[in-house]
Amino acid sequence: xxxxxxxxxxxxxxxxxxxxxxxxxxxxxxxxxxxxxxxxxxxxxxxxxxxxxxxxxxxxxxxxxxxxxxxxxxxxxxxxxxxxxxxxxxxxxxxxxxxxxxxxxxxxxxxxxxxxxxxxxxxxxxxxxxxxxxxxxxxxxxxxxxxxxxxxxxxxxxxxxxxxxxxxxxxxxxxxxxxxxxxxxxxxxxxxxxxxxxxxxxxxxxxxxxxxxxxxxxxxxxxxxxxxxxxxxxxxxxxxxxxxxxxxxxxxxxxxxxxxxxxxxxxxxxxxxxxxxxxxxxxxxxx
Amino acid sequence: xxxxxxxxxxxxxxxxxxxxxxxxxxxxxxxxxxxxxxxxxxxxxxxxxxxxxxxxxxxxxxxxxxxxxxxxxxxxxxxxxxxxxxxxxxxxxxxxxxxxxxxxxxxxxxxxxxxxxxxxxxxxxxxxxxxxxxxxxxxxxxxxxxxxxxxxxxxxxxxxxxxxx
Ligand SMILES: Cc1cc2nc3c(=O)[nH]c(=O)nc-3n(C[C@H](O)[C@H](O)[C@H](O)COP(=O)(O)OP(=O)(O)OC[C@H]3O[C@@H](n4cnc5c(N)ncnc54)[C@H](O)[C@@H]3O)c2cc1C
Ligand code: FES
Ligand code: FES
Numbered sequence: 001x002x003x004x005x006x007x008x009x010x011x012x013x014x015x016x017x018x019x020x021x022x023x024x025x026x027x028x029x030x031x032x033x034x035x036x037x038x039x040x041x042x043x044x045x046x047x048x049x050x051x052x053x054x055x056x057x058x059x060x061x062x063x064x065x066x067x068x069x070x071x072x073x074x075x076x077x078x079x080x081x082x083x084x085x086x087x088x089x090x091x092x093x094x095x096x097x098x099x100x101x102x103x104x105x106x107x108x109x110x111x112x113x114x115x116x117x118x119x120x121x122x123x124x125x126x127x128x129x130x131x132x133x134x135x136x137x138x139x140x141x142x143x144x145x146x147x148x149x150x151x152x153x154x155x156x157x158x159x160x161x162x163x164x165x166x167x168x169x170x171x172x173x174x175x176x177x178x179x180x181x182x183x184x185x186x187x188x189x190x191x192x193x194x195x196x197x198x199x200x201x202x203x204x205x206x207x208x209x210x211x212x213x214x215x216x217x218x219x220x221x222x223x224x225x226x227x228x229x230x231x232x233x234x235x236x237x238x239x240x241x242x243x244x245x246x247x248x249x250x251x252x253x254x255x256x257x258x259x260x261x262x263x264x265x266x267x268x269x270x271x272x273x274x275x276x277x278x279x280x281x282x283x284x285x286x287x
Numbered sequence: 288x289x290x291x292x293x294x295x296x297x298x299x300x301x302x303x304x305x306x307x308x309x310x311x312x313x314x315x316x317x318x319x320x321x322x323x324x325x326x327x328x329x330x331x332x333x334x335x336x337x338x339x340x341x342x343x344x345x346x347x348x349x350x351x352x353x354x355x356x357x358x359x360x361x362x363x364x365x366x367x368x369x370x371x372x373x374x375x376x377x378x379x380x381x382x383x384x385x386x387x388x389x390x391x392x393x394x395x396x397x398x399x400x401x402x403x404x405x406x407x408x409x410x411x412x413x414x415x416x417x418x419x420x421x422x423x424x425x426x427x428x429x430x431x432x433x434x435x436x437x438x439x440x441x442x443x444x445x446x447x448x449x450x451x452x
Contacts, residue, residue, distance in 0.1 A: 001330045001331075002309065003309045004309065005307060005308065005309050006308055006309060007308065008291060008308040008352070008354045010354075010357070031355075034350060034351060034352070034355065035332065035350055038311075038332075038350050038351070038352070039331060039332055039350065041309075042330070042331070051308070051352075053354075053355060055355065079344070102421070103335070103420045103421030104345060104399070104403075104417075104418060104419075104420065104421050105335060105338060105345050105346055105347045105399070105421040106332065106347070106421065108344035108345060108346060109344070109346060109350070109351070190420040190421075191333060191420070191421065
């Protein structure tokens with residue numbers, strides 16, 4: 001359980017990080033909270049020769065509001081997300097999901113950036129970012145670029161992030177005032193990754209659903225944005241038959257592994273159950 | 288081998304040492320500083336026996352490199368009792384309420400409780416259970432640990448009230 005040896009760097013600016021990453025190529029990794037990376041290094045599933053610590057890098061922490069948009073710095077921890085007033089008022093689903101991640105100690109360290117950048121299908125924030133329609137803000141040797149969370153994930157641990165690039169933050173439009181939301185996660189115990197989880201955000205007007213967005217965690221190689229299931233809700237009163245149809249559409253895009261969390265068929269069904277519960281709760285919460 | 292010089296504050300004292308970059312904080316504390324209060328239970332970030340207080344956060348010291356703690360302010364269970372040996376209210380609570388059996392989880396439980404009670408001085412039993420959910424105990428069944436935390440909360444609140452009067 002001893003990680004391989006590496007050289008440790010602790011730069012102060014995004015520019016220095018990018019230059020270290022560019023110099024050392026795929027031998028370098030950034031370390032944020034370290035609560036996914038260090039366990040992987042102990043198992044020697046990761047053995048970076050250069051570790052670039054982001055803790056002193058200026059400008060990567062905090063939640064800020066700019067008109068209708070919210071930007072969250074990559075180094076903002078899960079504990080800070082839970083405590084954020086701006087998020088509690090404008091986008092409470094983030095707090096709801098963050099409270100279901102790991103345990104208090106892990107949440108003091110784990111960052112939003114590490115959670116979404118990593119490409120671990122077990123992580124909870126990627127599906128949530130897809131549900132919110134968030135944009136990832138990336139910076140590399142050629143400057144900055146933006147990638148839609150729904151386009152970022154290619155396969156487990158394979159993402160759009162290129163060598164030399166850093167994720168500096170995420171940005172999304174505030175969900176409309178009065179929206180309904182829910183993050184429902186089935187797990188075996190505190191601190192466990194999801195057997196299946198679903199994020200739902202929707203809005204209602206005069207008893208009819210005017211927008212809906214559904215995404216799923218840990219039932220495929222990547223987080224899954226459930227486009228067809230989302231579309232099925234729009235223009236309906238979210239009656240029982242519509243919800244049945246959306247659940248079936250959500251289940252149909254899952255491709256879970258059979259593992260300690262259960263056989264694939266079970267996890268697909270649980271993705272459906274989580275989707276159903278999340279839609280029902282979001283409907284109740286919508287104003 | 289890449290040795291790095293590290294300097295940090297542990298239990299109020301400045302400490303320094305030369306470590307390999309890959310040295311985990313728990314190993315630096317136990318082997319270099321001789322602070323064997325923080326325990327290694329799982330070494331896989333699950334059990335919380337290695338929990339220490341670091342810059343106002345409870346962290347699992349098996350999941351942090353010593354070099355990351357450069358300049359940090361750390362408290363381990365060794366830093367809880369007063370200089371004359373008087374136990375901290377939390378330690379007293381674990382003793383009075385029989386909050387331990389083998390004691391292996393106790394240093395982590397105490398350090399996690401320390402931070403929990405700073406953030407929430409008067410937690411409900413439910414909040415205590417959630418607050419210590421990153422700490423596993425194989426012996427007690429948690430019931431007496433919850434009582435110990437409550438004992439400590441009451442005692443600390445009484446002390447704060449007396450000080451205010
Ligand atoms: C016991 C335990 C239980 C857990 N349970 C859950 C859970 O239920 N749900 C969940 O979602 N997570 C869970 N986690 C993971 C935890 O939330 C991680 O801390 C988090 O996913 C990664 O964040 P980090 O800051 O620790 O990243 P690190 O571990 O520091 O980094 C992870 C990866 O992302 C890369 N990276 C980090 N930041 C950036 C950046 N800004 N730009 C580019 N690349 C970057 C790193 O190079 C590394 O490859 C658990 C962890 C533990 C130890
Ligand atoms: S030894 Fe660190 S969490 Fe178990
Ligand atoms: S008292 Fe034995 S593990 Fe908790």
